[in-house]
Amino acid sequence: MLDKRKIRLMTRMALxxxxxxxxxxxxxxxxxxxxxxxxxxxxxxWTTVGYACAMLLVLAWxxxxxxxxxxxxxxxxxxxxVILGYLALLIITLIVTxxxxxxxxxxxxxxxxxxxxxLLQLMKMYEKENR
Amino acid sequence: xxxxxSIKGQLQKVYAAYSKFIDKGVQFLLAxxxxxxxxxxxxxMEILSNPLITLGLAVICAFLPMIFTVLAAxxxxxxxxxxxxxxxxxxxxxxxxxxxxFYVRFSPRMAVYILLTSLAFLCHIPYVAAxxxxxxxxxxxxxxxxxxxxxxxxxxxxxxxxxxxKGGEEGMIGQLMEYLKQVFQNKEMIVMLIAxxxxxxxxxxxxxxxxxxxxxxxxxxxxxxxIVIVAxxxxxxxVKVSYPELIIGSVAAVVVGLVLELAFFAVDYSRxxxxxxxxxxxxxxxxxVPKILVAAPxxxxxxxxxxxxxxxxxxxxxxxxxxxxKAAPEEDGKTEDEAEQKRPEAGRKKGGxxxxxxxxxxxxxxxxxxxxxxxxxxxxLTKRLQEELSLDGDKNNK
Numbered sequence: 001m002l003d004k005r006k007i008r009l010m011t012r013m014a015l016x017x018x019x020x021x022x023x024x025x026x027x028x029x030x031x032x033x034x035x036x037x038x039x040x041x042x043x044x045x046w047t048t049v050g051y052a053c054a055m056l057l058v059l060a061w062x063x064x065x066x067x068x069x070x071x072x073x074x075x076x077x078x079x080x081x082v083i084l085g086y087l088a089l090l091i092i093t094l095i096v097t098x099x100x101x102x103x104x105x106x107x108x109x110x111x112x113x114x115x116x117x118x119l120l121q122l123m124k125m126y127e128k129e130n131r
Numbered sequence: 132x133x134x135x136x137s138i139k140g141q142l143q144k145v146y147a148a149y150s151k152f153i154d155k156g157v158q159f160l161l162a163x164x165x166x167x168x169x170x171x172x173x174x175x176m177e178i179l180s181n182p183l184i185t186l187g188l189a190v191i192c193a194f195l196p197m198i199f200t201v202l203a204a205x206x207x208x209x210x211x212x213x214x215x216x217x218x219x220x221x222x223x224x225x226x227x228x229x230x231x232x233f234y235v236r237f238s239p240r241m242a243v244y245i246l247l248t249s250l251a252f253l254c255h256i257p258y259v260a261a262x263x264x265x266x267x268x269x270x271x272x273x274x275x276x277x278x279x280x281x282x283x284x285x286x287x288x289x290x291x292x293x294x295x296x297k298g299g300e301e302g303m304i305g306q307l308m309e310y311l312k313q314v315f316q317n318k319e320m321i322v323m324l325i326a327x328x329x330x331x332x333x334x335x336x337x338x339x340x341x342x343x344x345x346x347x348x349x350x351x352x353x354x355x356x357x358i359v360i361v362a363x364x365x366x367x368x369x370v371k372v373s374y375p376e377l378i379i380g381s382v383a384a385v386v387v388g389l390v391l392e393l394a395f396f397a398v399d400y401s402r403x404x405x406x407x408x409x410x411x412x413x414x415x416x417x418x419x420v421p422k423i424l425v426a427a428p429x430x431x432x433x434x435x436x437x438x439x440x441x442x443x444x445x446x447x448x449x450x451x452x453x454x455x456x457k458a459a460p461e462e463d464g465k466t467e468d469e470a471e472q473k474r475p476e477a478g479r480k481k482g483g484x485x486x487x488x489x490x491x492x493x494x495x496x497x498x499x500x501x502x503x504x505x506x507x508x509x510x511x512l513t514k515r516l517q518e519e520l521s522l523d524g525d526k527n528n529k
Contacts, residue, residue: 050232053225060222060304061311093233100237 006125013118021115024108032105036098043097044090051086136397136425159193162200165246166207168253172290173211201235201242204249208282212289216296218307223285230278241275244268248279249286255376258384261327262353265334266346266391273328280327284320288313319372322364330357334388341418343400350388354381397423 027035070078146153166185174180188207192200205227213220235242244264251260260279264272288310289296296306314320330353337349358381365372398420406417 046232046236050229053228053232057222057225057229057311060307061315096237 003125006122009118009122009125013115013122016111016115020111024111024115027105027108028112030105032102032109035105036101039101040094040097043093047090047093048086051089055082133425135393136423139393139397140425155193158197158200159189161246161250162192162203163189165200165204165250168250169204169207169211169286172253172286173208173215173293175211175214175293179207179210197243198235198239201246204246208286215289215293216303216306216310218303219289219296219310222307222310226281226285230282234274234278241272244272244275245279245282248276249283252280252283253286256380256383257323257327258330258354258357258380259387261330261357262334262350262384262388263391265331265353266338266349266388267395268335270332270335273331276327276331277324280320280324281314284317285314288317318368319370322361322368322370322372325364326357326360329360330354343403346388346392346396350385350392353388354384357381357384399423 030038163185166188167182170180170185178184188203192203209220209224209227212223230245235245248257248260248264251257257280261276264276292313296310333356334349334353337352338346340348342348358377361372361377362374364370399422400420402421404419404421406415406419408415408417
C-alpha cells in the first residue's frame with residue numbers, strides 16, 4: 001500500500017536536493033564566520049582585479065590627451081584619489097559581501113534544517129513500517 | 132477575450148506537462164538567436180560564423196545553466212573582436228571583467244538580463260527590454276540594463292568601424308584609445324542609457340500603482356516617455372536617431388507589455404471590491420481585484436454508436452442492387468408459398484378479432500369494427516403482395 005504522506009515528503013526532499021539543495025549543502029558545510037571570511041577574501045581579490053582593469057581603461061582613455069597635461073602635483077593628487085577610491089570600493093564591496101553571504105548562509109542553514117527534519121520524519125516512517 | 136484566456140489555460144496545461152522540454156527549447160532558442168546575432172554583426176572569424184558551429188554551441192548551452200550561455204556569448208564576442216584587433220579585445224575583456232566582478236558575481240541569475248538587453252538592441256527594439264524588465268523585475272534590473280547597453284555599443288562600434296580598425300595604421304594603443312573614446316563618449320549611448328533607465332523605473336512604479344489597468348498604463352507611458360526622452364536627448368546633444376525605428380520599437384514595447392499582462396496579470400477590473408476596516412493602530416483601505424480564471428475546456432469524444440470488435444468485423448458494404456438481382460428468381464418461386472403462409476396468419480388475426488371483448492358481447496358496433504378490421508388487413512396484405520410482385524416483375528423486365 002502506498003503511503004501518500006511519505007511520497008509527498010520524499011518528492012519535496014528530492015526536488016530540494018536537485019535544486020538549491022546542492023549549493024545549500026556546500027554552504028552549510030562551513031560555519032557562518034568561515035564562509036563569510038572565505039567570500040570576503042575572494043571579494044578582495046576580485047575587487048582588486050576589477051579596479052585594476054577599470055584604472056587601466058581610464059589610463060588608456062587618458063592617453064588620448066589630458067594625461068599629457070598633468071603636472072607632478074596633479075599626478076600625486078590623482079594617485080591619492082585612485083588609492084582612496086580603491087579603499088572606498090573595497091570597504092563597500094566587503095560590506096555588501098558580508099551582508100549578502102551572511103544572509104545566504106542563514107537561508108541555506110534554514111533550508112537544510114527543514115531538509116534534515118524531513119529526513120528524520122522519513123526515518124520514523126520507515127521504523128514504524130518495520131515494526 | 133474569453134477565447135484568449137482559454138488558450139492561455141491550455142498553454143499553461145501544456146507547459147505544466149512538458150515544462151522540462153519547453154524550458155530547454157527556450158534556452159536553446161535564446162542561445163541560438165544570441166550567437167546568430169553576434170556572428171551576424173561581428174562575423175570576422177569565418178570558422179565561428181559557420182551556422183553549424185552556432186547551432187552546436189546553442190545545443191551545448193541548452194543543456195547547461197543559463198549563466199553559461201551568457202559566458203559563451205561574451206567569449207564569442209571577445210574571439211570575434213580579437214580577429215579585428217587585440218587591443219579592442221583587451222578593452223572589451225576588461226569591461227566584461229568589471230561587469231563580472233562588481234555585478235554578475237553577486238547575482239549570477241541576473242546575468243540573463245544583460246544578454247536580453249543586448250539582444251533587444253541587436254534586434255533594434257531596446258524599449259521592449261526596458262518595458263518588459265520594468266513589468267517583470269525590480270528596480271535593480273537597471274544595472275544589467277546598463278551593462279547590456281554598454282556591451283551592445285561596443286559591438287556596434289566594432290561592427291561599423293571594423294574596416295577602419297583592420298586597415299588602420301594607428302597601432303594597437305591608438306586603436307584602443309580610439310575605441311574607448313568612441314564607446315564611452317558616445318552621445319547616443321548616453322541618451323539611450325538615460326531613456327532606458329527612466330523608462331524602466333517609470334514602468335516599474337506605474338505598474339505597481341493601485342489604479343485600474345495599471346500594467347497597460349505603465350507600458351503605454353513607458354513607450355511614450357522613451358520617445359520623448361530620446362527625441363529631446365537627440366535634439367539637445369545632436370544625436371541622429373531613426374524615428375521610424377524608435378516608433379516601431381515603442382509600439383513593439385506596448386505590444387509586449389500587453390502580452391505580459393495577459394500572461395501574468397489577468398484581472399477583472401469590473402469586479403473590483405473595496406474594503407475598509409481598522410484595528411487598534413491602523414485604518415486599512417483594501418482594494419481587491421479578482422483574477423480571471425478561465426479553465427481550459429476539456430474535449431471529450433463521446434462515441435454514440437460504440438461497436439464491439441465482433442460488430443466491427445461484421446460491418447461490410449452491401450450492394451443492395453446485386454442482392455435484389457440474386458433474390459429475384461428465388462422470389463418468383465417463393466411468392467406463392469409466402470402468400471400461403473401469410474393467409475393463415477391473417478386468419479389467426481381474424482380469429483383474434485373475433486375474440487375481442489366487444490365482439491364477444493355480440494353488439495352491432497363490435498361486429499362492424501371486426502369486419503372492417505378484417506377487410507383492412509386483407510386489403511393491406513393484398514396490396515403488399517401486388518407491390519412485391521409488380522416490383523419483381525419490373526426487375527425481371529429490366
